[in-house]
Amino acid sequence: MLAVTESPLRILAAVTFHFRESRLQYLFQVLRSLCEYPVEALDVVIIxxxxxxxxxxxxxxxxxxxxxxxxARSKSTKTLSIESFPKLANPWLLPWSHKHLVSERFLSAGSAYTHFIYVEDDILLSFQNFCYFTHYREILKERRLIPSFQRIEYNDADNRLYLVDQVGVADLNSRNRVDLDGYAFVNLDYPFNAMFILDRELALEYVETPSFDRERSKLVRPEWDVACRAAMGLCFESPPEGFLTRYVSPVDPSTLSAPSWSWVYHLPNNYAKDRLKPFAKTRVDQQFGSELDVVCWRPASKLVEYLALMRGKKRFNGPQSSL
Incomplete structure (x- = not known):
């Protein structure tokens, strides 16, 4: 059997899982992807x-x-633990239940961890995604910017990929950018990822910010719901001049599209064909297009919207966690 060399990285990962048997399939795929990381150590905590x-x-x-x-990777260690929080006043508070892992375990005295990953139970974060982050994190840190991701979904109605959180087209030339390796790193209009990655320097900063606290985070992004605020990391904490957020994503100026290694896959594909929501209606190759009619979503009729609301669906008022 071919031996594989492990990277000298030690990762602590928290995966939020609101228990439903129908979603166990997504949890399995998320964990499988994490377990394929060729790292020295991986400790996963399911929340x-x-x-x-x-x-x-x-x-x-x-x-x-x-x-x-x-x-073939005998020097690599991986552990799994489960932490339960059954008595939360609001089930949407579950995404906040991992924060002690950052302050008390990842940053504890004597900790050997190099990176912390927070991810929702249906976001497929590949090792290629992780390598992209670690590479550009070092290059962008002097500019106080952080490499970010975009959620994508597959629509089997037309066999195309769609950006979950990009609601409509955007103008690349109207925003500040950092040019690296032939890519323009820019702020996105909707920077929700449903995940974040921290190295030790970022974690030390994060625990001191309002974004780390459930109540104070309302001041940072009041229009985001409580579950989404749990996943915003350092996105909005003191961005550099000329940028609206710390998060920047790469765009190839020649194709006006983001490279695949900056995509994270939203496994349920539940937004792409939901005509009542604007999520996942912008194709990955049309995010920075010039034609407004490339977006195939249109608001539903008042009657359809009313019936949906009666079934408990929500209007669009910002990014949505799928937990």
Whole structure:
């Protein structure tokens, strides 16, 4: 068997999982992707709302095979633990339940971790995504910018990829940019990722900011709901002059599209064909197009919208977590 060299990285990852059996398939894929990282150590903590023995065992039994050692990477260690928070006043508070892992474990005295990952249970974060982040994090840090991602979905109605959080087209030339390796790194109009990555320097900064605190984060982004604010990391904390946020994403000026290594896959593909919501209606190759009619979403009729609201659906008022 071909031996694979591990990267000298030690990662602590938190995955938020609001228990529903139908979503176990997404959790499995998220964990499998993380477990494929060729790193020295990976410790994954599943943050869930259930403490029922049967449900916890179901999660553990599904996940455990992914954490068994591989002879070709015998020096790599991977562990799984589950933390339950069954008595939250509001189920949407679950995404905030991982914060102690940053301050008390990742940043603890003697900690050997190099990176912290927070991700929702349906966001596929590949090792290629991680390598993109670590590479451009070092280059962009002197500018106080952070490399970011875009969620994508696949629409089997037309077999195309769509940007979940880009609601409409944008003008590339109207925004400040940093040019690196043939890419223009720019702010996106809708910088929600449903995840974030921290190195130790970013984590030390993060725990001191309002964005780290559930209540104070309202002052940072009042229009975002409580679950989305839990995933915004340092996005809005003191961006440099000329930029609206710290998060910047690469765009190829020759194709006006983002490279695939900056995409994270939203596994359910539930927005692409939901005509009541504007999410995932902008194709990945049309984000910075000049024609407004490239976006195929139009608001539903008042009757359709009313019926949807009666079924408990929400109007669009910002990014949405899918937990």
């Amino acid at each position: 869930t709302n259930t403490d029922q023995d049967e449900a916890v065992e179901l999660i553990r039994d599904l996940s455990a095979p992914l954490f068994r050692s591989l002879p």
